[in-house]
Amino acid sequence: xxxxxxxxxxxxxxxxxxxxxxxxxxxxxxxxxxxxxxxxxxxxxxxxxxxxxxxxxxxxxxxxxxxxxxxxxxxxxxxxxxxxxxxxxxxxxxxxxxxxxxxxxxxxxxxxxxxxxxxxxxxxxxxxxxxxxxxxxxxxxxxxxxxxxxxxxxxxxxxxxxxxxxxxxxxxxxxxxxxxxxxxxxxxxxxxxxxxxxxxxxxxxxxxxx
Amino acid sequence: xxxxxxxxxxxxxxxxxxxxxxxxxxxxxxxxxxxxxxxxxxxxxxxxxxxxxxxxxxxxxxxxxxxxxxxxxxxxxxxxxxxxxxxxxxxxxxxxxxxxxxxxxxxxxxxxxxxxxxxxxxxxxxxxxxxxxxxxxxxxxxxxxxxxxxxxxxxxxxxxxxxxxxxxxxxxxxxxxxxxxxxxxxxxxxxxxxxxxxxxxxxxxxxxxxxxxxxxxxxxxxxxxxx
Numbered sequence: 001x002x003x004x005x006x007x008x009x010x011x012x013x014x015x016x017x018x019x020x021x022x023x024x025x026x027x028x029x030x031x032x033x034x035x036x037x038x039x040x041x042x043x044x045x046x047x048x049x050x051x052x053x054x055x056x057x058x059x060x061x062x063x064x065x066x067x068x069x070x071x072x073x074x075x076x077x078x079x080x081x082x083x084x085x086x087x088x089x090x091x092x093x094x095x096x097x098x099x100x101x102x103x104x105x106x107x108x109x110x111x112x113x114x115x116x117x118x119x120x121x122x123x124x125x126x127x128x129x130x131x132x133x134x135x136x137x138x139x140x141x142x143x144x145x146x147x148x149x150x151x152x153x154x155x156x157x158x159x160x161x162x163x164x165x166x167x168x169x170x171x172x173x174x175x176x177x178x179x180x181x182x183x184x185x186x187x188x189x190x191x192x193x194x195x196x197x198x199x200x201x202x203x204x205x206x207x208x209x210x
Numbered sequence: 211x212x213x214x215x216x217x218x219x220x221x222x223x224x225x226x227x228x229x230x231x232x233x234x235x236x237x238x239x240x241x242x243x244x245x246x247x248x249x250x251x252x253x254x255x256x257x258x259x260x261x262x263x264x265x266x267x268x269x270x271x272x273x274x275x276x277x278x279x280x281x282x283x284x285x286x287x288x289x290x291x292x293x294x295x296x297x298x299x300x301x302x303x304x305x306x307x308x309x310x311x312x313x314x315x316x317x318x319x320x321x322x323x324x325x326x327x328x329x330x331x332x333x334x335x336x337x338x339x340x341x342x343x344x345x346x347x348x349x350x351x352x353x354x355x356x357x358x359x360x361x362x363x364x365x366x367x368x369x370x371x372x373x374x375x376x377x378x379x380x381x382x383x384x385x386x387x388x389x390x391x392x393x394x395x396x397x398x399x400x401x402x403x404x405x406x407x408x409x410x411x412x413x414x415x416x417x418x419x420x421x422x423x424x425x426x427x428x429x430x431x432x433x434x435x436x437x
Contacts, residue, residue: 024295032285034283037290039290040235040294041236053216059292062292069284152418152419153418153419153420154417156417163417163437170384170420171383171385171386178421180383
């Protein structure tokens with residue numbers, strides 16, 4: 001029973017999340033000619049100048065750094081789309097489903113490495129920050145509604161980074177509820193001998209939220 | 211790959227085909243890595259997958275070596291090298307998390323047959339040496355100097371009913387998971403066993419925070435992923 005919860009172990013670092021996001025596929029427009037690449041993670045190319053092709057983000061960034069391509073920003077990363085999303089996020093307590101799981105990491109990587117390829121970069125960036133803030137505020141207010149009758153929490157459309165931020169809190173809170181709720185752990189000095197029936201009787205009735 | 215075939219039986223043929231052509235070993239390794247990172251206990255060692263990935267890594271190392279020696283385009287060589295590095299990172303990280311878990315719960319793993327069988331041959335060797343060394347260390351530095359009733363490395367004293375000095379993973383940790391398909395009738399092992407009314411369902415691609423114990427079999431059969 002000496003085991004401790006290992007939250008440090010299960011948490012993904014920001015770098016690891018970025019690593020995962022780097023496998024997302026993006027469109028690039030190469031400006032060089034290169035044979036197809038047969039990589040462990042898949043086959044990509046051939047690369048022909050001005051012909052759009054799909055590659056993972058890390059490959060796109062590597063080429064972009066050497067000035068060998070331009071990256072086509074994903075469709076959701078335009079001022080129009082993001083304005084819509086921001087509006088939707090503000091109007092409803094639900095999380096919008098129009099953003100990819102790794103939207104924070106993808107947009108950050110693109111801003112760091114391919115800023116010139118993003119039209120209205122400044123606007124896009126501030127829209128994404130606003131969306132992040134609104135979404136995170138919603139997550140926080142959602143968490144306030146937590147109570148001891150919760151045995152599982154269902155979250156729609158939460159992004160990877162948001163998950164990572166709330167994970168330690170939700171995990172520990174649920175665990176605490178679970179612990180205090182389970183009558184199994186509360187010793188009853190009078191009825192130690194027939195503990196089982198009593199446990200069944202006092203079973204916590206918990207419902208799934210939302 | 212028991213988990214994959216079991217999963218295949220459930221989904222339609224078309225899905226199977228899609229999954230087959232779109233899922234590379236690297237994807238599978240990434241999934242195993244995430245599951246291993248998120249699960250409180252040690253999971254089954256993915257020996258087939260790891261062997262395949264190791265083979266691919268070796269092959270790629272040779273290819274890169276060859277490309278360097280014939281002096282082919284340095285750009286493409288560096289891209290091959292990056293791909294190789296990414297795969298190596300995943301593999302190393304996967305193996306290291308397992309070692310961390312083994313170091314933490316070695317006595318428990320060694321005496322629990324189910325967990326012991328999940329280890330690879332090398333991991334078993336490692337665990338054996340680790341437990342032997344730690345036991346010897348504990349005995350020679352502390353336990354041998356204690357009164358007779360307190361000399362066990364597994365128990366606080368002879369009156370302990372169970373091995374209360376052996377760290378075990380906490381299976382009631384809450385984890386975050388996601389299912390690929392619609393799952394119904396999940397028995398939540400929450401609270402007393404006789405309360406069978408609590409059946410739970412999971413929609414695909416929705417995230418759930420849930421007690422690891424309740425979904426343990428589903429993680430093992432590969433039906434849901436931890437993240």
